[in-house]
Amino acid sequence: MTRILKNRWVDYAILGLSVFLIFCLIFDAYIQLPNLVAWLGRWHPLILHFPIVLLLIAVFLGLTGKKVPDELLVVAVLSALVTAISGFFLGKETPVKGDLLYWHQWLGGGVALVASLWYVLANRGLSGTMYTKMLQVVMVGLVVVTGHYGGMVTHGEEFLALPTNKKEKEIPENPVIYADVVTTILDDKCVSCHNPNKKKGELLMTNLEELLKGGESGQTLIPGDPIKSQLISRLHLPTEDEEHMPPEGKAPLTQNEIEILERWVALGASDTLRFSQLPESEPLVALIKGLKEPDAESKWASLPVVADSTIKNLSNDYLTIERMAANSNALSIDVFSPPEYIAAPIIAMNRIAANIVELDLSGLPIGTAEMDFVAKCQNLEWLEVDKTPVTDAEVEKLENLKNLRLLKIYETPVTDKSISVFKQLGSLKSLYVWNTKLSNEALENLKNENSGLVINLGIDPEIETFFVARDSVAVAK
Amino acid sequence: MKEEEKNNENPLKVNRRHFFSQLSVGIGSLALGSLLIPDLFKGSGEQPLAQQPLGIPHFAPKAKRVIYLFQAGGPSQFESFDYKPTLKKRMGEDLPESIRNGQRLTGMTSGQDKFPLMPSATNFKQYGQSGAWVSDYFPHIAKIADEITVVKSMHTDAINHDPAITFFQTGSQISGRPSMGSWMSYGLGSENKNLPSFVVLTSRGKGNSQGLYSKLWSSGFLDSKHQGVMLRSGKNPVLYLNDPDGISRSDKRHLLNEVSQLNKMHHVETGDDEIESRIAQYEMAYRMQMSVPDVMDISKEPESIVKLYGEDCQVPGTFAANALQARRLAENGVRFIQLYHQGWDQHAKLPTAMAGQAKDVDQASAALVMDLKQRGMLEDTLVVWGGEFGRTNFCQGKFDPKDFGRDHHPRAFSIWMAGGGIKPGLNYGKTDEFGYNIVENPVHVHDFHATIMHAMGLDHEQMTYKYQGRRFRLTDVAGNVIKDLLA
Numbered sequence: 014m015t016r017i018l019k020n021r022w023v024d025y026a027i028l029g030l031s032v033f034l035i036f037c038l039i040f041d042a043y044i045q046l047p048n049l050v051a052w053l054g055r056w057h058p059l060i061l062h063f064p065i066v067l068l069l070i071a072v073f074l075g076l077t078g079k080k081v082p083d084e085l086l087v088v089a090v091l092s093a094l095v096t097a098i099s100g101f102f103l104g105k106e107t108p109v110k111g112d113l114l115y116w117h118q119w120l121g122g123g124v125a126l127v128a129s130l131w132y133v134l135a136n137r138g139l140s141g142t143m144y145t146k147m148l149q150v151v152m153v154g155l156v157v158v159t160g161h162y163g164g165m166v167t168h169g170e171e172f173l174a175l176p177t178n179k180k181e182k183e184i185p186e187n188p189v190i191y192a193d194v195v196t197t198i199l200d201d202k203c204v205s206c207h208n209p210n211k212k213k214g215e216l217l218m219t220n221l222e223e224l225l226k227g228g229e230s231g232q233t234l235i236p237g238d239p240i241k242s243q244l245i246s247r248l249h250l251p252t253e254d255e256e257h258m259p260p261e262g263k264a265p266l267t268q269n270e271i272e273i274l275e276r277w278v279a280l281g282a283s284d285t286l287r288f289s290q291l292p293e294s295e296p297l298v299a300l301i302k303g304l305k306e307p308d309a310e311s312k313w314a315s316l317p318v319v320a321d322s323t324i325k326n327l328s329n330d331y332l333t334i335e336r337m338a339a340n341s342n343a344l345s346i347d348v349f350s351p352p353e354y355i356a357a358p359i360i361a362m363n364r365i366a367a368n369i370v371e372l373d374l375s376g377l378p379i380g381t382a383e384m385d386f387v388a389k390c391q392n393l394e395w396l397e398v399d400k401t402p403v404t405d406a407e408v409e410k411l412e413n414l415k416n417l418r419l420l421k422i423y424e425t426p427v428t429d430k431s432i433s434v435f436k437q438l439g440s441l442k443s444l445y446v447w448n449t450k451l452s453n454e455a456l457e458n459l460k461n462e463n464s465g466l467v468i469n470l471g472i473d474p475e476i477e478t479f480f481v482a483r484d485s486v487a488v489a490k
Numbered sequence: 491m492k493e494e495e496k497n498n499e500n501p502l503k504v505n506r507r508h509f510f511s512q513l514s515v516g517i518g519s520l521a522l523g524s525l526l527i528p529d530l531f532k533g534s535g536e537q538p539l540a541q542q543p544l545g546i547p548h549f550a551p552k553a554k555r556v557i558y559l560f561q562a563g564g565p566s567q568f569e570s571f572d573y574k575p576t577l578k579k580r581m582g583e584d585l586p587e588s589i590r591n592g593q594r595l596t597g598m599t600s601g602q603d604k605f606p607l608m609p610s611a612t613n614f615k616q617y618g619q620s621g622a623w624v625s626d627y628f629p630h631i632a633k634i635a636d637e638i639t640v641v642k643s644m645h646t647d648a649i650n651h652d653p654a655i656t657f658f659q660t661g662s663q664i665s666g667r668p669s670m671g672s673w674m675s676y677g678l679g680s681e682n683k684n685l686p687s688f689v690v691l692t693s694r695g696k697g698n699s700q701g702l703y704s705k706l707w708s709s710g711f712l713d714s715k716h717q718g719v720m721l722r723s724g725k726n727p728v729l730y731l732n733d734p735d736g737i738s739r740s741d742k743r744h745l746l747n748e749v750s751q752l753n754k755m756h757h758v759e760t761g762d763d764e765i766e767s768r769i770a771q772y773e774m775a776y777r778m779q780m781s782v783p784d785v786m787d788i789s790k791e792p793e794s795i796v797k798l799y800g801e802d803c804q805v806p807g808t809f810a811a812n813a814l815q816a817r818r819l820a821e822n823g824v825r826f827i828q829l830y831h832q833g834w835d836q837h838a839k840l841p842t843a844m845a846g847q848a849k850d851v852d853q854a855s856a857a858l859v860m861d862l863k864q865r866g867m868l869e870d871t872l873v874v875w876g877g878e879f880g881r882t883n884f885c886q887g888k889f890d891p892k893d894f895g896r897d898h899h900p901r902a903f904s905i906w907m908a909g910g911g912i913k914p915g916l917n918y919g920k921t922d923e924f925g926y927n928i929v930e931n932p933v934h935v936h937d938f939h940a941t942i943m944h945a946m947g948l949d950h951e952q953m954t955y956k957y958q959g960r961r962f963r964l965t966d967v968a969g970n971v972i973k974d975l976l977a
Contacts, residue, residue: 272973296974330683330777333823338550338947347823349682352780375821399865421866445866471864472798479633480857481797 023087024136030094031129037101038122046105054102061100061163064093065156068128072149075140086135090128097125100163111209113170117162124155169205184304191221191284194301195277198270202259221284236282239275248274273300313343316392319368327365332358337370343392345371356382363389371395375421378402384410397421399445405430412437421445423471429455436462447471545679547947552911552977553872554681556674556942557816557827557862559855561847562655563700563834564903566881566896568610568925569844571640571904573623576923577883578609581891585884589926596649598837598886599897605884607924608894611841620915627848630856631875631906636915637859637868638875638908639975643919643928646879646900646935651700651835654878654900657935659706661964668710668955670939671826673964674946675716676709677953682823684774684781686719689824691812695833695850697843702830711957715767718828721815723807727786731779739779746772785818799857802850810854817861820871834877837886838895859908868909872945876905883925902928905938911945913977936969944971 037044046054067089074081100121104114127148134145164172184193199218205211207218207228216228227233230243239245248271250257259265266274276297280286291298319342324334331351337343346369348359360382362369366389374383375397384407387396393414399421408431411417417438422431428450435444436459446456447470456468568574585605599605612626618635631638648654653663660667668676671688680687690707707718721727733742750769757765788803791814796803802810809831816827831851836843855875862868880903881896888894902921908914920930933941940950943964950969954961 333681333683335679335681336546339546339548341550343550347681349684349823397866419866419869423865443866443869445864447864469864469866472860476633476860477794477798480630480800480853480860483629483853 023091027087027090027094027129027132030091030098031126034094034097034101034122034125037098038119041101044105046102051102051105054099054104054106057096057099057103058167060092061096064089064096064124064128065160067092068124068152068156072153075149076146078141081135081140083135086132090125090132093125093128097121107210107212111212113162113166113210117159117166120155120159120162124152124159127152127155166210169208170210184301187287187289188301189284190277190280190286190288190297190301191282194273194304198266198274202264202266202270206259206263221282225282234278234282237279239278242278245271245275245278269300269303273297273304276300313337313341313370313392316342316368318342319344319365323365327358327362329358334362334365342368343370344368345373345395347373348377350376354378356380359383360386362386366390367392369393370416373397374401376400381407384408387411388413390414392416394418394440398425400424402426408434414438416440419443422449423469424448426450432456432459435459439463441466443467443469445469544676547678548949548952549947551678551945551947552870553909553942553945553947554870555820555823555825555827556671556872556874556910556946557820557858558670558829559813559816559851559858559873559875560655560658560828560830561834561851561875561877562702562830562832563651563698563836564654564877564879564881564898565834565847566836566840566844567642567902567904568608568881568883568896569612569625569627569840570848571622571624571906572642572880572902572921572925573614573625574610574883574921574923574925577607577925580607581609582606582889585924585926589922589924591927593901593926594649596898599882599884602886605882606889607883608885608889608891608896611844611891611894618915620917622915622917627845628852630853634856634859634908637863638906639912639914639916639918640904640906641918641933641975642902642904642921643930643932644876644880644903644905644935644938645928645932646903648879649898649900651878651898654898655700655702655706658878658938660710661936661939661966665705665708666710667962668712668716668964669707669718669828670942670964671707671718671828672709672712672716673943673953674826674948676712676955677943677948678825678946680823681825682781684777685785685819685822685824686774686778687825688716688718688828689819689826690718690720690828690830691815692720692830692832693807693809693812693850695809695831695847697833697847698835698837699832700835702832706830707828711962712955713767714764715771718826721782721786723811727782728775728778731775731782733779742776742779746776781822785822786815788814788818795861798861800853803854808854809851810857813851813854813858814861817858817865817867820862820867821865836881836895837897839893840895841893862909870910872910872912872942873908874905874942875907877903879903899926901926907975911977912975916975918972918975931972931974933972934968936965937972939965940969941972941975945976 067085071081071085071089101118104110104118107114110118131145131148131152134140134142134148139145161173188194203218206213207216209217209219214228214230216233217223224234224244233242233244235242247256247258248266252261252265276295280297288298288301324336324344328334331349333347333349335345335347337345344365346362354377356379359374363386366386369390370392372387372390372393372395374387376399379398379401384403387393387398388410391414394416396411396414396417396419400423403422403425405428408422408427412434415438418440420435420438420441420443423445424447426449427446429452432451432455435441441463442465444466446468456470460466460468568577583606585607590605610625614623614625615632616622617624617632620636622635622638622640624632624635646654646657648657648663656665657663659669669688675687688707692702704720707720709715709717719728722729726732733739750772753765753769788811795814799810799814802808803814805811809829812829816829819827831847833843833847833850859868859873862871862873880899882899886895886897902925918931919928919933921927922929943950943953950963950965950971954963956962
């Protein structure tokens with residue numbers, strides 16, 4: 014009965030497409046697609062979603078003992094066949110198929126053919142039998158595995174891998190430029206499209222040999238000539254340009270990464286060159302050092318969010334609050350001397366204390382209250398309390414500012430008692446202490462403990478003497 | 491209360507023109523929004539730079555402010571920083587055509603049938619770890635050679651003063667664009683609300699001078715609050731800032747309150763943003779009545795500082811006084827401090843005139859750098875020293891090594907920079923043995939602007955202002971950041 018109700022055209026279509034698919038899969042190597050047909054392949058990523066959903070629904074109904082509607086099965090099977098064939102067309106764009114694509118293709122073909130078989134069984138009235146049920150189970154497995162392989166082809170093999178902490182990929186003390194730095198950048202930004210499975214533009218970027226071989230648009234890497242190397246030149250094109258790499262939608266390289274690649278190519282694209290072999294003047298040295306320590310903005314990424322309205326409310330004519338950069342919650346505070354100084358506006362910034370990385374209180378009559386506030390600014394990197402009456406007792410409050418990089422405390426009454434506090438400031442790089450009661454011995458002692466610290470004691474006396482002795486006024490008149 | 495009622499009469503605060511212009515933006519953005527629907531799914535939380543609010547750097551800056559010691563007239567590189575012994579060896583010989591290579595000349599030398607090479611009027615020595623060559627005219631700058639970076643490969647498009655200085659200040663040879671300082675004020679906002687963010691100080695040497703016009707510090711098409719404010723020497727640094735006799739500060743306050751109400755009413759009627767800008771400027775002027783005299787009062791500077799800058803700095807209107815002033819303004823959060831020292835146009839009598847000019851600025855320029863350094867301000871203040879172009883390696887007029895002149899030369903000249911994220915102690919760029927053409931690392935004026943903006947945390951390609959249908963940049967459509975100069 015059921016046979017008669019069926020449209021014969023559906024049978025023909027399913028048979029025809031199945032035969033065509035088998036033909037394609039077998040004679041893969043001999044097939045050359047006309048342009049328009051190849052273009053049909055581009056629809057694969059769109060239509061593939063239909064068979065996945067429809068087949069899974071059909072299997073669910075079948076396995077739970079419900080009747081699978083004929084229309085559902087027909088559409089599911091047809092979409093599976095069309096998807097497999099379009100997928101085959103798309104696969105033809107990749108000249109040499111890698112493992113992933115190979116398996117995806119055969120598994121996908123399998124899904125479509127098993128679906129056709131199901132259609133045949135269903136039409137013979139074998140819907141409820143053990144054969145169909147087994148076939149349905151196999152089908153689920155095939156759909157899942159095919160989909161997974163397909164996903165890896167488009168998004169890269171690592172896509173579903175558990176997130177690994179990027180810091181684990183630490184650059185060694187004396188890195189090999191190619192193996193430890195360049196490949197990290199390429200793996201991160203290029204290889205997801207230029208790998209054996211998805212060889213875009215016939216270019217493989219997984220090893221140096223392949224890079225030197227280049228892709229379909231010619232030479233990718235010409236050692237010593239970054240301008241002619243497409244590896245570099247394409248990075249510099251405007252993002253709107255078709256040729257720009259990585260293409261729109263993919264994460265672009267950072268300026269630092271571009272420069273590293275560029276210098277590496279300029280230096281001959283060697284795979285043995287080590288960091289220690291570079292002369293100090295080589296820009297690559299600074300670039301790689303920059304890679305090792307996080308840049309300012311990423312350092313501030315974890316600061317709590319501050320609203321613009323908060324900034325506005327806490328500012329006044331003599332207190333300026335600025336963001337360190339756009340989209341950054343790190344703040345820089347400048348306080349200027351108002352006609353009548355009060356501490357309240359400074360203390361009121363308590364609620365944004367964690368966001369303050371730069372604070373300028375120089376020249377203000379600050380006291381204990383303000384310094385208590387400063388002590389709460391845990392992320393402070395830059396502090397100016399020069400030309401203020403701060404004393405040792407108040408400086409003591411600063412001892413927990415672990416990120417403090419610069420401290421201006423010149424022209425203050427601080428004494429040697431503060432040295433022990435300065436010693437605790439592990440990140441301190443610049444210290445301005447002229448015109449204080451600090452003794453040279455104490456500072457010498459401090460310098461021995463923190464060798465990276467630059468202590469500024471005012472203008473070099475030799476230069477000062479020279480300037481005073483050679484005053485320009487006499488001749489100018 | 492009354493004011494609120496007024497506002498309610500016209501709650502949209504728009505007039506016909508604003509209504510239509512905003513309507514078109516609204517409809518346009520709807521249409522655009524529908525075209526860009528895929529973007530809705532990108533889910534990236536980052537805003538593109540162009541949409542970011544003004545007054546915030548694009549990325550964390552190295553320099554927060556600039557002190558630009560402009561040497562107006564075009565100081566000769568051959569008597570300052572570009573040492574060329576070949577000129578001495580080939581003294582008096584005609585400049586080979588292969589070197590001049592078709593370079594256009596000004597009307598002042600184009601009539602000359604010979605271009606005799608002229609060696610430096612003074613001697614050069616190398617200084618510091620960097621081994622920078624500095625002429626004997628600049629002993630103090632020589633002393634701080636390791637603090638500064640000399641760029642010997644600057645080049646410009648203009649050959650005459652006005653277009654050249656306009657080009658340096660605004661990125662265009664034709665007047666009308668905003669000045670560098672205005673762009674910085676527009677892009678970064680003000681650090682201290684009681685002072686203008688862009689201040690200009692001028693001084694004049696005894697050498698041959700060319701005019702300075704206020705167009706050089708104009709805000710062009712940017713909001714007029716970004717315009718440079720010229721502080722004069724003497725009793726009234728800002729003209730008409732002080733109250734007339736018999737007006738007390740509270741009278742003034744009262745007056746301003748009333749005027750600002752009137753202005754607000756007008757703003758409600760017309761929706762013209764320049765009115766708001768004007769109200770803000772009145773308020774700033776009121777605060778400047780207190781802050782300017784305070785900043786300008788150098789009598790509190792200790793003896794040691796006066797000695798450092800030279801006794802000149804106590805004479806108002808000298809370059810030394812302005813340099814000291816510049817430091818005080820920088821300390822008080824002025825974003826861009828532009829000094830001009832006139833008198834560097836040595837078409838004749840170069841040896842004596844240039845020595846005098848150098849005397850005017852040498853000690854104070856170097857003192858400024860050292861003073862900023864001891865205050866830790868060199869870490870976030872960029873100092874720039876240079877003119878609008880260089881001078882020719884051949885003499886203008888009669889050949890006389892004792893008394894000669896040099897004409898304008900745009901193809902290669904020297905400037906120096908210090909602090910603010912610039913590598914110290916670097917000698918950047920190289921000219922040929924005649925000092926005529928650049929052979930290594932050229933730096934165009936657009937590159938110079940791009941680099942300074944980068945140091946200030948601004949992407950020169952992103953910071954634009956749309957005016958008359960076009961987006962304008964300080965760097966026009968050119969300019970590359972010179973990374974080698976950045977620390």
